[in-house]
Amino acid sequence: MNILLPVKQSIKKLSSDLGVQLLLLYLLLVIPVVTARLRQNLDRVFEMFRLKKRAGQKAGTLSGGEQQMLAVARALIPEPKLLLFDEPSLGLAPNLVKGLFDKFVELNKKLGITILIVEQKVREVLKISDRVYSLKLGSVSFSGKSEELLGDKETLKTLFL
Numbered sequence: 001m002n003i004l005l006p007v008k009q010s011i012k013k014l015s016s017d018l019g020v021q022l023l024l025l026y027l028l029l030v031i032p033v034v035t036a037r038l039r040q041n042l043d044r045v046f047e048m049f050r051l052k053k054r055a056g057q058k059a060g061t062l063s064g065g066e067q068q069m070l071a072v073a074r075a076l077i078p079e080p081k082l083l084l085f086d087e088p089s090l091g092l093a094p095n096l097v098k099g100l101f102d103k104f105v106e107l108n109k110k111l112g113i114t115i116l117i118v119e120q121k122v123r124e125v126l127k128i129s130d131r132v133y134s135l136k137l138g139s140v141s142f143s144g145k146s147e148e149l150l151g152d153k154e155t156l157k158t159l160f161l
Helices: 011-015 020-030 036-048 064-076 094-111 122-128 146-150 153-160
Strands: 082-086 114-118 131-136 139-145
Touching: 020 036, 020 064, 036 064, 064 094, 094 114, 094 122, 122 146, 122 153, 131 146, 139 146, 139 153, 146 153
Parallel strands: 082 114
Antiparallel strands: 131 139
């Protein structure tokens, strides 16, 4: 089953009045055949993101970091092979950014999900990524291992400033 869902879709756009549990169940309603596996995935994301205690809470009352985690949790239910994130740290406090990026590492290591991140916080992403690509005017201007680039301040400066 291939389902493409926007990860960064605003929780508030969907409805800030929906409860956390209902928001996650909403995905099951839009998929024509709800399987036992999807229900297991729902249970898994409740556990993985510690959302059980928030199940009855309205999504709009969650903090920015919690809303971002809820959006990621929602995207995991149909078992994607690839997640795309556009500025996932935008508007989040530094400690929440670290928690979010740690969760990305966990998703990659435990579930084997490939994660593509477009982000201005280059150094933070380099610390958690395997590879880095830099685009200039729509073309790849750099491709390499993150660890190599992390130690090369001149190349970093040339590519990202």
